[in-house]
Amino acid sequence: MRNISVLVADDENEIADLIAIHLEKEGYHVIKVGDGEEAVRVVENQLIDLLILDIMMPKMDGYEVTRRIREQHNMPIIFLSAKTSDFDKVQGLVIGADDYMTKPFTPIEMVARVNAQLRRYMKLNQHKRSIYDTNSLEFAGLVISPDQRTVRLYGKRVDLTPKEFEILHLLASHPKKVFSVEHIFQRVWGETYFEGANTVMVHIRTLRKKLEEDKRKEKWIKTVWGVGYTFNG
Template identity: 80%
Template sequence: MKRISILIADDEEEIADLIAIYLEKEGYHIIKVSDGQEAVRVVEAQTIDLMILDIMMPKMDGYEAIRRIREKHNMPIIFLSAKTSDFDKVQGLVIGADDYMTKPFIPIELVARVNAQLRRFMKLNQPIANHNSILEFGGLTISPEHRTVTLFGKNIELTPKEFDILFLLGSNPNKVYSAEDIFQKVWGDAYYEGGNTVMVHIRTLRKKLEEDKRKNKLIKTVWGVGYKFNG
């Protein structure tokens, strides 16, 4: 069986070494780099199953690295950063991270999060459907097999979580999902302060789908309840 490869991108060598020790005990193959530019190069050169990514790194920071990686790759990415503000956490999740931990951190908690992210990813990124039926709604096409979205033939670049939310809503037109429902199904975690995270993802998703130009919105807010897809 192929060993799972985890890439650690952090310019603090002691932290990278500490993480590696704990994850190697779990049987993972570990690759370490010290800057975002090298992280992107490694992801392009070999199969990486999960990334642990610092934000403040030389040559290329974590934000730019994740933007480039998300253009082609869908592996789980965990930000591990000294940036502790809510804004930084939300920004990290919006641009494509699956989880965010702040430094200093508890190593066994990081291991638990790594294991949880890999479990979800190995289950085909639940809740994305177990079928490959393409969804089409008035110029919008959603392909779960290729995880692509087009709007009137134009490719729309979505983060993995944005795609998951859109496919969840589109698979069940007119069904209302609360922020709690969406968080639990897409992130696979118990709902804890996830309402703002869901709201930010919905807002970004609407912008990418050019909802401001539509008379009949695809994603509708049901005030006091949640969101639904107007299919």
């Protein structure tokens, strides 16, 4: 399963860092932004499971961010604000927030509220996920969707060529199984293998670069010297 992604939008870096530290200890993938417009852009371009929004932010406040996001998305939203009046809390909930926390807060309470909102959201959407995601292959941070022929790495879309996608899907569909270069060439190109080793190697090299294996500790595609390649999922 991919890591659950939490977006933290707060222009106070110290608060955003504090939230990130404790959520990452829980195993969540945390993305931090400092203004409302960037928060909207991230939601539009990445897979986000939960949002923590400060109300008073530059460029676009938390209320407007929520209005924009609620036009197309239903993930949990937790408002974070120094405003403590009942009116502010009610206004936030009416606009579309699922919870409201006031500053200062304790990290333990924040983590508990995040966990509670995600449990509720996952339970309510379990049936929908089972219908639409049955063919998706999900690993820690990597989601491969054969129906849409899309790949996302920590929520960010990875643009692959058709051959690169087919190689990745072939390997990921059989984790730990070793595929020879000949087998990969025949399955992906559909042709009789004839000096196709270099073609496969070039595609594997580009695929590894796009999966950011040079930047991350995860090595999705493992070389088995003298044999071929395997998916290390």
